[in-house]
Amino acid sequence: LRQSGGQRTTHYEDDGEYNREAPLTLQRESAHYFGYVYFRQVKDSSMKRGYFQKSLVLVSRLPYVNLFQSLLQLIAPEYFDKLEPCLEAVCNEIDQWPPPVPGQTLNLPVMGVVIQVRIPSRVDKPGSSPVKQFNQENLLPAPLVLPSIHELDLFRCFQPVLIHIQMLWELMLLGEPIVVMAPSPTVSSEMVLALTSCLAPLRYCCDYRPYFTIHDSEFKEYTTRTQAPPNIVVGVTNPFFIKTLQHWPHILRVGELRMSGDLPKQVKVKKLAKLKTLDTKPGIYTSYKTFLHKDKTLIKRLLKGIQRKRPSEVQSALLRRHLLELTQSFIIPLEHYIASLMPLQRAITPWKNPPQIRPFRQEDFMKTLEHAGPQLTCVLKGDWLGLYRRFFKSPNFDGWYRQRHKEMTQKLEALHLEAICEANIVAWMKDKSEVEIVDLVLKLREKLVRARCQHLPVKEETLQRVGLYIETIIGSLPEDLQTVLHHH
Secondary structure, eight states: OBOOSSOOOOOOTTHHHHHHHSOGGGOOOSSBOEEEEEEEEEEOTTSTTSEEEEEEEEEESSOOHHHHHHHHHHHHHHHHHHOHHHHHHHHHHHHTSOOOOTTOEEEEEETTEEEEEEOOOTTSOTTOOOOOOOOSSOOSSOOEEOSOSSOOOHHHHHGGGGGGHHHHHHHHHTTOOEEEEOSSHHHHHHHHHHHHHTTTTSOOOSEEESSOOTTSTTHHHHHOSSSOOOSEEEEEOOTHHHHHTTTSSEEEEOOOOOOOSSOOOOOEEEOGGGOOSSOOOSEEEOOOOOSBOOOHHHHHHHHHHHHTTOOHHHHHHHHHHHHHHHHHHHHHHHHHHHHTTSOOGGGOOTTSOOOOOOOOOHHHHHHHHHHHSGGGTOOOOBOHHHHHHHHTTSHHHHHHHHHHHHHHHHHHHHHHHHHHHHSOHHHHHTTOOHHHHHHHHHHHHHHHHHHHHTTOSOOHHHHHHHHHHHHHHHHTSOHHHHHHHHHO
């Protein structure tokens, strides 16, 4: 749900701290909410539609799909029986839960059950299975342990499109507009969330709507034909959308997800012109040509897993590992190049502003690929250069670049503060005028405030030393100036 404009009333004190330590894909959203829904439909002849229909919705800024869906599975049936008093009791219990701290295992009591989850951290090794950290205390009753707070069963979600996983990964990497047409809100939501998660550890920076209806406020914006479709993945169930979203470049039509003993029927890639308004068969309707060749070894491994009746979570881990390695092969050359744009540490001197990060030049980056490209870590052949050129035009590149540039700027600030701490301040002050000294005090104060507000990667003792430096400098000035500066 997009948050409306105007004043943002909810301020989380720990937002900065949580987002710094959480993986990029699990950071708290500032402009969107996630709505987790438990929908109940029961036959009831006394109702006008012949059914009793009601939903319980949990709204959060955190993308903890598994935790909140599990929570709803516990709360909703009770709520439909006992109504408001049940919700009040549950809210009181949730109010007592500790805040989510990345890296910690939490025990969350609710309705006589303890849910145990580990909050992932940015320092976790990508692709590693969640660390099983059970608290030593013997919890009675035994906790409901969630292996992951957010990861979906990728194999189940992607089973009708496994042979096209390469194409879908490319479309997501390039931030292409995609419509997922599904038979139910559950299938629609799971497919959209599976697609947005397949770029990890790279953050998917475009918008996405796991379940979109004609009542959404952006309906007109997304269905208009006067401008190109936005960079967004939308999940829909209403057949009406086949007509209104016909002009979108990529449409994925899926049926019900059924787990069976064989490789599920794989959908075909079809031309957009084949999209029929009424009876649209499952398929990927697109004219997109992939830059990279298909990875046949992945399909063979998954097929072998099906024949050996390998559990779905193991197949999912295989799939997730494959996508992770593919994304890392693509992103590592970019990381190496951007790291080379950082000024050398010896260029950072205490009494001058820190040097600038050099600009990212696409052509210079392309030249590095011959010796340090994805071919070093990935066996897939294809037009990697063409894929990078398209990626540079996508919101995902923009989001990645901004994030890395911000981190590097903060690192420069931190190194500059350390350089100031190691300098001989008394020697510097000897031949300086009062104006220059006051200017230094104001600049150091500003740096200190920025370091604390932005939580720069600086040791606390460094910040304290800068504080002492400021006091030393002020102490060397005439009393009237000291009074002004202390007051200031």
